[in-house]
Amino acid sequence: MMSEYSEMSREELIKIKEDLDRQYNQFKSRGLKLDMSRGKPGKEQLDLSLDMLGILKDDDYRDATGIDCRNYGGLDGLPELKQIFAEILDIEPDELIIGGNSSLALMFDSVASNTTHGVRGGTPWAMQGKIKFLCPSPGYDRHFSICEYMHIDMIPVKMTPTGPDMDEVERLVASDKMIKGIWCVPKYSNPDGITYSDETVYRMANLKPAADDFRIYWDNAYCIHHINGKTDKIPNILRECEKAGNPNMPMIFTSFSKVSFPGSAVSCIASSKDNIKYIKERFSVQTIGPDKLNQLRHIRFFKNTQGVYDHMNKHAAIIRPKFEAVINALEGKLSGKGVAHWMNPTGGYFVSVYVMNGCAKRVVQLCKEAGVVLTGAGATYPYGKDPDDSNIRLAPTYPSTDELNTAMELFCLAVQIAAIEKLLNK
Amino acid sequence: MMSEYSEMSREELIKIKEDLDRQYNQFKSRGLKLDMSRGKPGKEQLDLSLDMLGILKDDDYRDATGIDCRNYGGLDGLPELKQIFAEILDIEPDELIIGGNSSLALMFDSVASNTTHGVRGGTPWAMQGKIKFLCPSPGYDRHFSICEYMHIDMIPVKMTPTGPDMDEVERLVASDKMIKGIWCVPKYSNPDGITYSDETVYRMANLKPAADDFRIYWDNAYCIHHINGKTDKIPNILRECEKAGNPNMPMIFTSFSKVSFPGSAVSCIASSKDNIKYIKERFSVQTIGPDKLNQLRHIRFFKNTQGVYDHMNKHAAIIRPKFEAVINALEGKLSGKGVAHWMNPTGGYFVSVYVMNGCAKRVVQLCKEAGVVLTGAGATYPYGKDPDDSNIRLAPTYPSTDELNTAMELFCLAVQIAAIEKLLNK
Numbered sequence: 001m002m003s004e005y006s007e008m009s010r011e012e013l014i015k016i017k018e019d020l021d022r023q024y025n026q027f028k029s030r031g032l033k034l035d036m037s038r039g040k041p042g043k044e045q046l047d048l049s050l051d052m053l054g055i056l057k058d059d060d061y062r063d064a065t066g067i068d069c070r071n072y073g074g075l076d077g078l079p080e081l082k083q084i085f086a087e088i089l090d091i092e093p094d095e096l097i098i099g100g101n102s103s104l105a106l107m108f109d110s111v112a113s114n115t116t117h118g119v120r121g122g123t124p125w126a127m128q129g130k131i132k133f134l135c136p137s138p139g140y141d142r143h144f145s146i147c148e149y150m151h152i153d154m155i156p157v158k159m160t161p162t163g164p165d166m167d168e169v170e171r172l173v174a175s176d177k178m179i180k181g182i183w184c185v186p187k188y189s190n191p192d193g194i195t196y197s198d199e200t201v202y203r204m205a206n207l208k209p210a211a212d213d214f215r216i217y218w219d220n221a222y223c224i225h226h227i228n229g230k231t232d233k234i235p236n237i238l239r240e241c242e243k244a245g246n247p248n249m250p251m252i253f254t255s256f257s258k259v260s261f262p263g264s265a266v267s268c269i270a271s272s273k274d275n276i277k278y279i280k281e282r283f284s285v286q287t288i289g290p291d292k293l294n295q296l297r298h299i300r301f302f303k304n305t306q307g308v309y310d311h312m313n314k315h316a317a318i319i320r321p322k323f324e325a326v327i328n329a330l331e332g333k334l335s336g337k338g339v340a341h342w343m344n345p346t347g348g349y350f351v352s353v354y355v356m357n358g359c360a361k362r363v364v365q366l367c368k369e370a371g372v373v374l375t376g377a378g379a380t381y382p383y384g385k386d387p388d389d390s391n392i393r394l395a396p397t398y399p400s401t402d403e404l405n406t407a408m409e410l411f412c413l414a415v416q417i418a419a420i421e422k423l424l425n426k
Numbered sequence: 427m428m429s430e431y432s433e434m435s436r437e438e439l440i441k442i443k444e445d446l447d448r449q450y451n452q453f454k455s456r457g458l459k460l461d462m463s464r465g466k467p468g469k470e471q472l473d474l475s476l477d478m479l480g481i482l483k484d485d486d487y488r489d490a491t492g493i494d495c496r497n498y499g500g501l502d503g504l505p506e507l508k509q510i511f512a513e514i515l516d517i518e519p520d521e522l523i524i525g526g527n528s529s530l531a532l533m534f535d536s537v538a539s540n541t542t543h544g545v546r547g548g549t550p551w552a553m554q555g556k557i558k559f560l561c562p563s564p565g566y567d568r569h570f571s572i573c574e575y576m577h578i579d580m581i582p583v584k585m586t587p588t589g590p591d592m593d594e595v596e597r598l599v600a601s602d603k604m605i606k607g608i609w610c611v612p613k614y615s616n617p618d619g620i621t622y623s624d625e626t627v628y629r630m631a632n633l634k635p636a637a638d639d640f641r642i643y644w645d646n647a648y649c650i651h652h653i654n655g656k657t658d659k660i661p662n663i664l665r666e667c668e669k670a671g672n673p674n675m676p677m678i679f680t681s682f683s684k685v686s687f688p689g690s691a692v693s694c695i696a697s698s699k700d701n702i703k704y705i706k707e708r709f710s711v712q713t714i715g716p717d718k719l720n721q722l723r724h725i726r727f728f729k730n731t732q733g734v735y736d737h738m739n740k741h742a743a744i745i746r747p748k749f750e751a752v753i754n755a756l757e758g759k760l761s762g763k764g765v766a767h768w769m770n771p772t773g774g775y776f777v778s779v780y781v782m783n784g785c786a787k788r789v790v791q792l793c794k795e796a797g798v799v800l801t802g803a804g805a806t807y808p809y810g811k812d813p814d815d816s817n818i819r820l821a822p823t824y825p826s827t828d829e830l831n832t833a834m835e836l837f838c839l840a841v842q843i844a845a846i847e848k849l850l851n852k
Binding site: 053145261262264285286291293 | 464472483499500550572683711712714718719
């Protein structure tokens with residue numbers, strides 16, 4: 001069995017590094033140009049929905065209720081599509097609104113609305129001084145960007161294998177009325193791929209926030225995005241919040257961005273019926289309503305909720321080998337060396353790797369210099385600052401498996417080189 | 427020649443009213459259900475773009491630069507579509523960004539952005555106390571709704587045949603630094619159909635606002651929406667503002683909502699390159715970017731700017747008879763009676779009618795009770811308050827010409843009945 005690098009002598013490490021450097025330089029000379037930075041579906045996945053492109057023929061522009069989807073009108077979405085999202089989220093159709101092509105835009109807008117208009121007409125966040133959000137970390141960089149842009153202080157909370165550290169979450173929200181929200185990706189979290197345990201969801205629903213305008217931002221982006229044929233189940237946050245006497249606390253988001261076409265999908269915001277009424281009031285001022293023809297395309301293509309689930313199995317079949325390639329490379333090249341550990345997700349879009357503390361930036365740099373772009377080190381933490389400089393988010397879906405194998409070979413070299421550099425400089 | 431109602435005796439008026447009432451009651455018994463309330467294209471107009479529905483075939487998802495329009499990426503729009511909008515607005519492609527299906531959403535977002543983040547990073551409007559917008563009136567109700575929702579005080583400014591009363595606009599913006607914006611629909615204004623004179627545009631560009639964060643909201647919604655085969659020309663507000671030393675003052679908006687499909691079109695925000703940079707920074711946090719496949723549909727369907735212009739001629743051919751029907755009815759039934767005057771627009775979506783002062787609400791009520799829905803009286807004024815209770819906005823495009831003739835017959839009866847009621851009650 002191979003010994004860990006940290007137990008080796010300087011001489012042994014220097015020798016190993018010479019070999020690694022040689023291999024690395026060979027990579028460098030190949031002029032690679034690969035991108036593992038963003039959770040983008042690959043071409044083969046996009047092709048799964050190709051029939052949606054031309055699915056609306058000349059005479060097909062009315063939904064089941066007879067609405068002419070070409071014209072103005074309708075703020076909350078076509079009933080057939082609302083039904084599909086309701087079944088996926090296990091809620092009622094009037095507990096959701098269909099949005100445009102970006103659930104991120106719905107999240108941003110919800111934060112912006114609370115900032116200027118307050119939660120349900122309460123004091124605007126902007127008039128309450130410096131407000132704060134809890135940010136389970138590592139997490140989704142775009143959640144953190146919204147906070148940063150809106151001048152909301154971010155408080156990192158540790159992620160555990162069952163979700164955010166709930167002791168810490170409970171303690172913080174109960175003690176500080178300036179904490180107004182928490183970002184959650186409850187299933188196959190970004191980047192760790194962690195699905196919250198039942199207990200985590202129950203405790204989240206039963207929070208006793210000091211702020212009466214505290215909101216859970218429940219970004220269920222990967223709710224049906226399994227890899228291995230079976231989707232994790234979590235308790236229904238909306239029902240649990242109701243039971244706990246917090247019916248209006250959760251704001252739920254999801255989308256078909258990684259179901260149909262990322263740039264041209266449909267999104268969804270869900271919450272209590274009462275919250276939905278507030279949101280619709282805002283939307284009625286803000287927009288002429290979402291693109292109903294695009295909703296109709298999704299209805300025609302998927303037909304019903306089972307159609308969506310069947311489609312997700314096809315996605316899984318395409319991305320499973322890619323995730324396996326990443327995990328196999330990590331296990332084959334790095335295990336036993338004490339230079340990294342990683343998550344083995346069963347859904348979502350990422351493999352989260354923890355390299356030796358203080359080495360993540362260096363690994364990303366080494367990869368970049370050899371032509372492989374990774375998500376910036378630190379991006380998965382508030383303000384882009386990983387306190388351990390350890391987490392790296394790998395996004396395996398966009399490159400081909402061949403490209404992925406190449407990129408992972410390089411990545412594993414870089415992880416080892418960075419680790420030895422660190423050990424030698426101690 | 428018929429004498430004006432105001433010059434008639436009580437007895438004459440009562441006699442006329444008996445006849446009008448009889449006709450009105452006949453209408454009432456017909457159980458009409460017509461809607462002239464919103465500027466919605468009619469079915470025949472929507473059918474003009476039917477080929478766009480299925481225009482993207484299976485292998486057609488890349489634009490001219492090779493971008494896979496199905497996937498994430500691209501904040502400012504496809505170059506080919508930017509080119510078309512640039513030509514329509516007579517500006518450079520990098521002076522605009524393509525948005526989603528609603529230019530209203532872009533306007534709302536611009537106001538929201540200035541509210542929380544200030545103009546170009548200046549002091550947020552929300553932190554400057556009660557800010558104000560100038561609202562040329564009558565105007566577009568949804569502009570006013572944005573102000574009302576954002577708690578922005580609205581100052582009505584009179585519309586003249588050449589645009590807003592510029593003496594008043596100049597005086598107000600120069601004297602009050604809390605005035606941060608003005609809503610303009612410079613071509614075929616909503617509802618009057620007035621196109622600003624060259625002088626109005628020059629004076630607008632040369633404003634000397636007390637507020638250094640004053641913005642002109644230039645909603646060029648009807649820029650190519652002529653009725654009679656020829657589009658009005660106005661000076662280029664962006665160039666004129668540059669010349670005047672106010673390069674960042676105008677925020678320009680337009681869309682294809684009334685060109686292709688109202689619910690599924692593309693919108694556009696245009697301004698100085700420097701402003702566009704600020705907007706893109708916000709968009710990069712706010713959204714994954716607009717629907718590129720829908721942009722591609724528009725590119726394929728229109729091909730180029732001339733294609734758009736040709737298409738607008740087809741719209742004009744459809745709506746011209748409808749506008750003529752409205753004008754003919756007004757002239758035939760109301761002229762010479764001193765009960766109303768009206769605009770005869772050469773573009774846009776409305777016929778603006780001024781009934782006898784104090785009668786607009788009554789006319790709308792009479793029409794409603796007989797089954798014809800008009801835009802609410804007052805809707806074209808800030809806070810829904812027409813000081814004269816006189817203006818009524820007729821939207822002729824959605825009903826068929828037959829329906830329109832019926833609705834106009836009723837409308838003209840209602841205008842006369844309301845006028846006589848008023849004269850008798852003096």
